[in-house]
Amino acid sequence: xxxxxxxxxxxxxxxxxxxxxxxxxxxxxxxxxxxxxxxxxxxxxxxxxxxxxxxxxxxxxxxxxxxxxxxxxxxxxxxxxxxxxxxxxxxxxxxxxxxxxxxxxxxxxx
Amino acid sequence: xxxxxxxxxxxxxxxxxxxxxxxxxxxxxxxxxxxxxxxxxxxxxxxxxxxxxxxxxxxxxxxxxxxxxxxxxxxxxxxxxxxxxxxxxxxxxxxxxxxxxxxxxxxxxxxxxxxxxxxxxxxxxxxxxxxxxxxxxxxxxxxxxxxxxxxxxxxxxxxxxxxxxxxxxxxxxxxxxxxxxxxxxxxxxxxxxxxxxxxxxxxxxxxxxxxxxxxxxxxxxxxxxxxxxxxxxxxxxxxx
Amino acid sequence: xxxxxxxxxxxxxxxxxxxxxxxxxxxxxxxxxxxxxxxxxxxxxxxxxxxxxxxxxxxxxxxxxxxxxxxxxxxxxxxxxxxxxxxxxxxxxxxxxxxxxxxxxxxxxxxxxxxxxxxxxxx
Numbered sequence: 001x002x003x004x005x006x007x008x009x010x011x012x013x014x015x016x017x018x019x020x021x022x023x024x025x026x027x028x029x030x031x032x033x034x035x036x037x038x039x040x041x042x043x044x045x046x047x048x049x050x051x052x053x054x055x056x057x058x059x060x061x062x063x064x065x066x067x068x069x070x071x072x073x074x075x076x077x078x079x080x081x082x083x084x085x086x087x088x089x090x091x092x093x094x095x096x097x098x099x100x101x102x103x104x105x106x107x108x109x110x
Numbered sequence: 111x112x113x114x115x116x117x118x119x120x121x122x123x124x125x126x127x128x129x130x131x132x133x134x135x136x137x138x139x140x141x142x143x144x145x146x147x148x149x150x151x152x153x154x155x156x157x158x159x160x161x162x163x164x165x166x167x168x169x170x171x172x173x174x175x176x177x178x179x180x181x182x183x184x185x186x187x188x189x190x191x192x193x194x195x196x197x198x199x200x201x202x203x204x205x206x207x208x209x210x211x212x213x214x215x216x217x218x219x220x221x222x223x224x225x226x227x228x229x230x231x232x233x234x235x236x237x238x239x240x241x242x243x244x245x246x247x248x249x250x251x252x253x254x255x256x257x258x259x260x261x262x263x264x265x266x267x268x269x270x271x272x273x274x275x276x277x278x279x280x281x282x283x284x285x286x287x288x289x290x291x292x293x294x295x296x297x298x299x300x301x302x303x304x305x306x307x308x309x310x311x312x313x314x315x316x317x318x319x320x321x322x323x324x325x326x327x328x329x330x331x332x333x334x335x336x337x338x339x340x341x342x343x344x345x346x347x348x349x350x
Numbered sequence: 351x352x353x354x355x356x357x358x359x360x361x362x363x364x365x366x367x368x369x370x371x372x373x374x375x376x377x378x379x380x381x382x383x384x385x386x387x388x389x390x391x392x393x394x395x396x397x398x399x400x401x402x403x404x405x406x407x408x409x410x411x412x413x414x415x416x417x418x419x420x421x422x423x424x425x426x427x428x429x430x431x432x433x434x435x436x437x438x439x440x441x442x443x444x445x446x447x448x449x450x451x452x453x454x455x456x457x458x459x460x461x462x463x464x465x466x467x468x469x470x471x472x473x
Contacts, residue, residue: 001274004341007312011342011442014435021432025464028425032472036409042398066385072315073382076273092385099392106399178365267366269374315378316438318370318450331370335442342443 001075001085002068010068013061020058045107052108059100067093116188118146120158121175121200124207130198131155143176143191144183147199147211160211167325170261174211175200180266182325203266204279218262221278226304227285230297240294252291255284255333257326264320264330276309280320280330283311287333290340302344311337373454377434380427387424418472426465433457 002010031040045051071089074080080088115134122129133150144162151158162172167185174183176191177198191197205213222228233240243249264280265271271279286305289295305311311334320330397405411417437453440446446453 001276001308002313003308003310004306004312004345007338008342008345011439014439018432018436021428025425025429025468029464029468029471032412032421032468036412038398038402038406038409041409062388066381066388069381070385072313073378076270079273096385096388096392099389099396102399103392103395106396110399178362269371315374316370316441317374319366319368322368322370323366329447332447335445335447338442339445 002072006068006071009064013065016061017058017065020054020061023054024058042107046109048108052104055104055108056101059097059104063093063097063100066096115195116146116192117194117196118150119196119198120147120150120211121198122158122210124209137188137195141188142184143174143181143186143188143197143199144172146188146197147174147183158211159209168259170259173202173261173263173266175203175266180263180323182261182263185325202262204268204271205262205266213262215262218265218279218281219260221282221309222260222285224304224307224309225278225282225286226297226301227282227289228297229289230295230300232294232296242293246293248291248293251336252288255288255328255330258284258288258328259326261325264324267319267323269317269319270313270315274309274313277313278305278309278311280314280334283314283337284320284328284330284333286311287336290337302341305337306341311341314338369451369454373434373437373457376430376458377438380431380434383424383427384431387427412472418469421472422465422469425468426461429461429464430458433461 031044045055067089070092071085074088075085114137116137118133118135119130120133122131133154135146135149144165147158147160148162151160160172160174162184163169165172165184167182170182172183173180176183176186177193179191180202181191183199188197199211201207201211202213205215205218208214258281260281262281268277268280271277283305286301290298290301314331314334316331316335318331321328321332324330394405394408397408412421434454434457437450437457440453441450
């Protein structure tokens with residue numbers, strides 16, 4: 001159900017995300033002080049290529065990573081197989097990517 | 111202080127989960143779980159089916175679920191597993207039940223073959239016996255897994271096997287790892303391909319129940335991690 | 351009957367539980383939790399483009415104590431999923447075979463500290 005390519009993609013996206021998660025945690029702890037506001041968040045991210053790359057990479061990696069993770073759980077806990085399992089994997093991955101890319105674009109260059 | 115009688119619940123029939131029978135078994139010193147099962151078969155119900163052979167932890171045929179944990183029943187003192195004065199004994203998990211405490215081991219052994227857990231010889235009877243360096247890193251790795259007696263305790267303990275029936279499981283993959291590290295075995299490519307398939311080593315989540323419950327204190331979880339590393343290296347074009 | 355079966359199933363699982371099994375279930379549940387939260391997270395952020403005034407409304411909601419507690423939970427899930435995952439990769443690729451139990455405990459403790467720091471800064 002998980003082949004070598006699933007395994008490698010899962011580990012590579014994980015390693016790619018580790019520093020991004022640390023960065024995200026740091027930003028969250030910093031930004032939450034004094035409450036959150038749209039102006040504060042957008043002031044940081046709007047028009048910024050580095051933030052676009054940071055969160056863009058994050059969105060791509062998390063889509064792949066979550067799709068493979070959900071695939072494991074769907075097979076082991078719900079018993080999905082064959083085309084249904086492929087469908088869940090791809091819908092999760094493409095769905096998260098679409099929503100993630102849209103969100104990243106919204107806070108940077110929209 | 112143990113009471114005079116033990117309350118032994120045995121899961122019966124192929125549909126074991128729904129048929130549970132309770133037996134009063136006289137308690138005595140140094141009694142094993144297998145002793146209790148044998149007492150039931152000899153004194154209470156001769157139709158009870160179960161497997162054993164050596165009774166000393168060598169043959170690997172008497173493994174059963176004891177209070178939800180897979181164990182060699184011959185090497186498990188009943189006093190160590192009693193819950194009050196009660197114990198529940200069932201057929202090994204993750205394998206089809208034939209009758210009562212007897213499971214069909216075929217899927218387990220078929221997966222040994224599927225994982226290329228067979229010797230891939232490269233020499234003929236005309237050749238010299240290949241020297242084995244006992245101190246090489248590969249031999250130490252191989253030695254750490256060769257005491258496996260195919261009892262299927264790790265296979266029954268594995269939650270990944272439970273949810274993913276195609277998964278080859280800890281015993282077969284540990285065997286593949288042992289052969290991969292054996293200088294006499296020439297099946298490297300076949301083994302790496304076999305453990306990279308749909309039910310291969312990459313399905314393992316390193317839950318470690320195999321290592322936690324192996325009665326021989328082997329470490330299949332680390333062996334499988336070794337396979338993941340070797341298949342990765344081989345894929346990335348190194349390690350050859 | 352159904353309840354009995356469920357209780358028996360639960361007892362069977364807990365009978366076999368051990369520290370690395372706990373790490374596995376924590377990793378799996380945190381992953382599921384994060385995957386479930388992500389669409390909502392992305393949807394709210396997209397409001398910066400579609401409905402900026404609603405975005406501020408949503409962000410105001412984070413002032414509520416219950417929401418802060420939920421955020422604490424999410425930060426913990428994110429941290430513990432990352433540290434737990436790094437432990438797995440270290441085990442698989444760097445041969446960190448020993449002290450896996452300590453690494454699990456350490457990863458969980460550090461994640462809890464990070465989430466607590468977040469909560470302290472949030473209130």
